[in-house]
Amino acid sequence: MSYRRLKGISARTWMSALVRMRLRQGASAAGLASDAVSDAVRGSDPVNGYQVLEQVVQLPVSTWRYRWDPPHVRHLGPMAQDWWKAFGVGENDRTICCTDANGVAIVAIQALHRELTELRNEVAALRARSSPAPHPRDPGAAAPQ
Template identity: 60%
Template sequence: MTPVSAVNGFTVLETVAALPVSTWRYLWESEDVRHLGPMAQDWHAAFGFNRDDTTIPVVDGLGVSLVCIQALNRRIDELTAEVGRLGESAEGSPQDGARADTGRPCASFADPPTFDHPAGDTVRFPAGRAISAVAVALAPAAAGPAPRRAPARRS
């Protein structure tokens, strides 16, 4: 194996999404101490980066986090473009005040925005949430197109 090789960000993202995450503490820590993250054994089973299944090396956690951010950013870009295309096609239709969204990224929300959902529901975003465009991109050859699939059901 070469010292450096490309990864598919969407595959890593799917692996992380399936990774169990919980709160925990080391046996020697007091009862009121809590950490958040996957168990090292689950991490090792999912990625197998190193021989030790009792620790998660910081460099691996950072690398997985960054590739997931890149994959999510790419997916956001794809969805933003799709919303723009749908908005443009809706501009010409005679629906009740249908309009195209600008598709521009928003730095922050002073007032929580609301959107009318086609099913008649209103979608509200919590106050104080920010949306940012991360200025990193996946190498197209390494990542390939985003997979098209139905969203996973969460229980």
């Protein structure tokens, strides 16, 4: 582990791949970064975005604070136990990994985008089918005499 006085803490571990995390001075979990590169992972499996989206919709989300937080501090998110039950990703049912939370959010957004695109296409097709047939006579033309 290395410590830089003005830049925060940087921890690196070597296993079969590099796992690196950085927490900058004054940063919270938003300042945490982890490597997620293709040569550092194994067992990459596709994900059903619609299923993940349904799990997100069912996931209880609340505001809360840690026991050690001052009363004015609030956080927003699911409980780790509910997260684990819904997605089964991460290390355990006590923590939510930022990488997993980002992945779930991205997959759910992709599923919503696909649904929105499908609905737009369906609406366009329905509008095209239901639009009135053009009148045989141009309304701007003079009436026959």
